[in-house]
Amino acid sequence: MKTLYLRNVPDEVSAALEELAARQSMSVSAFAVRELTAAVAFRRNADLLWSAPELAVKVEDIVEVVRAGRDR
Numbered sequence: 001m002k003t004l005y006l007r008n009v010p011d012e013v014s015a016a017l018e019e020l021a022a023r024q025s026m027s028v029s030a031f032a033v034r035e036l037t038a039a040v041a042f043r044r045n046a047d048l049l050w051s052a053p054e055l056a057v058k059v060e061d062i063v064e065v066v067r068a069g070r071d072r
Contacts, residue, residue, distance in 0.1 A: 021031035 017028050017032060021028045024031065026034075
């Protein structure tokens with residue numbers, strides 16, 4: 001596992017990270033790793049969605065299938 005060092009973190013961002021980590025009883029490092037992991041996952045998902053081919057599927061059809069699956 002790599003160690004990541006961040007430079008030039010604005011004071012406001014550093015203070016906010018400390019506050020958010022403290023609220024969840026986490027170290028700033030553990031909190032930052034969790035948030036960076038979520039940000040990477042979000043970005044990958046967004047990239048995947050934007051690169052997906054157009055399938056011409058209607059939202060209504062998707063909703064119908066999801067509801068039918070829940071009704072089982």
